[in-house]
Amino acid sequence: MDEEARKFLARFVEDYPPTLDEDSVLPLNPLSRTVSLEELYGESLEMGMRMLGNRLAPSVLGALLCQTAVSQLLQSDLTPFYCSQEAWADQEEEEKAVLLETVPVQRFFLNKLFALALEWHQKSFQPPSPPPKLRLCSIHAIRNTRRKMEDKHLALPEFNQLFNIQDGVDRAYYAVFDGHGGVDAANYAVTHLHVALSKQETLQSDAAAALKSAFKHTDDMFRVKAKRERLRTGTTGVVVLIQGQELTVSWLGDSQAVMVRKGQVVTIMEPHKPDREDEKQRIEDLGGCVTFKGCWRVNGTYAVSRAIGDFDQKPYVSGDADCVTVQLLGDEDYVLLACDGFFDSVEPSEVPDLVLEGLREPDDPEEGEENSLQQSVELKGLRVAQHLVGVAKEAGSSDNITVMVVFLRPPEQLLLSQNTTTAAAHTTGEDSASQDAPQQ
Template structure:
């Protein structure tokens, strides 16, 4: 990592040899016009990661740079960035919300980021070790035939680096959010849920409680923003946290995650849908109803029974997440996260052979050419999500489609296993068992 990091810092300081000037345009746009103090953490990290990724920064270095820059930003007096109208506009609020002007405060954050990069370029620090667990990630997302892209996702193998956590437990975080009625809610969840999760005192010993609290807190935060800015949207979401040998899945709505172990599907969750018997009963107990209008809908409106946002239908559309915990034993192949645009067209039981077929094609095409063998091996698996998305589209999905595939061991091992044991063929031929229930 050090060689790659030094090379990037060299390029970066050539492009940004000094702080941004006061009247120069920002090299990356802010998500919001105004941001609360609580939202500043997530929005700054999102902006910094996006800014560095656009310049080819190594993911681990990006997380460390952003964490260092944010720590310095939060030591500053931020009162000069308060919105002038903020005090008067919030006088009637029970608890006054301090809003900052995003463009101005994010200029300061980017300058802190540039300062850290310049300092590290001149005196390269001792970086924390990279995670020891093998994690290679394949991601692909398409708008498909929809008018707008309302999916958002986050793949964060450097969770601890981004938040400066040093408790000895390795962590990686992945999430898919499927927005409806606009992309605002999905964008918000992708920006803030992992931040809220990182701040939970129960994270180390009770990740399920930490996740549930983080989902609820994110929903509450978005409610305040939606009220301020008159936003109307919602999002389902599924997020996974790999914490040492423990896999925690938390979800709202019908986005899903599955685990594949030795070529077989392990069911991790039951998606929330309005016609699920316990969801239907919960909604009716609250005085709501489930009606069929092309699909089952809550009070004739939303086709999801749990979501962040959708405040006009709370509490019928619940903001309470569910969780499951699965122990990892080292024989797992991968985790797949996707929105309903994928799972409406692809059954979980189809995933193992689709992945192996995609890996075989990927290995054939990506291993050719003049690239060194090591580079060719590293590329195997990177296009698998793209082929899975393409399959879902060909199978009839017209919705936005997002797929994240997190390999828990090298894809080359899965190919070798398939060639020696016939796992893919066995999976294709198996009709008696859809999945192994964990």
């Protein structure tokens, strides 16, 4: 077993009791008071990954622990945790689902997780699958001047390990969700969309179709919860799935993904906005309208034309995601995901220069001088998203801002290629000037 994983398991089993009794308070708050059988999968994974992440568990170990514990949970008799019939009496007949009390069922799940960690610690557990491909990922998110933080994000390079997919194809999942009217829809999407994606039969053969179905299924699931709990929120979202040598982006609304290849922006998507001509036409064909009230809005309400949630304005606010698949050639620099709080004040064309600015920032004296050049650039790479968020804020954005930069090749290679290009251009400029100079 990996030394880091071994040390973590030793600390973990020492810090937590073998079991939580019926009166024990959960070590962290669950997302909801009641949960359907279908929602239990995602909410248990979220709780386990959040707890292990807070304890700085090695990411692959955390994913494997959660996957195995959830599998054991779902094979158990869960009837002791069912809510009383009154809890779902208000549901419409075709949408009735068994509901479980979240706190006791998650306590049951955590006990399985604790027991599994103890077993793996004692047996020096060996991971059954190869580790995911390592990609540097920089993430930064701020509430900014808004009263609440309604953005959510997820970086999951351990997608295969979390869902026990062993087909030999490397997969990584990255997502940014921008909630409005509250955080409920964004919370739901960040918890359940990747779970829905893992269950799609077309995942291996057609990632775009799988992502579209996952978005639609998540929207349908949230509709039931929103009706049950009288929620009136929505969320835009952008998801990037890297599967082998393919990168698929899927989105609803005005959160965006931008790819940079050889220092140049490659447009891979167009955000859904109410004033986009095809979106406006779609809404009007359905009998709705797009009006200007401070910004362009659907039926005078929402400033987005596609979203998970916003059920009072369906189908005008569509839940159908768009998808694009790009073949990775090996010369891609990175892909950036961000909410509209970033793109409202920063143009996609500005991204390459801003990322290079971040990579060229002076070294932090507190990090010491013992770091190699590669380590120094990697540390700056991890801070690139923070630099970009700061630029967006200084440019006037008052919204929540979330930025995620997934490097598709090491950042030191970006700097090296950029320096080479600059030097070549400088040399060419000198040669040209020499040729144009008058003869003496």
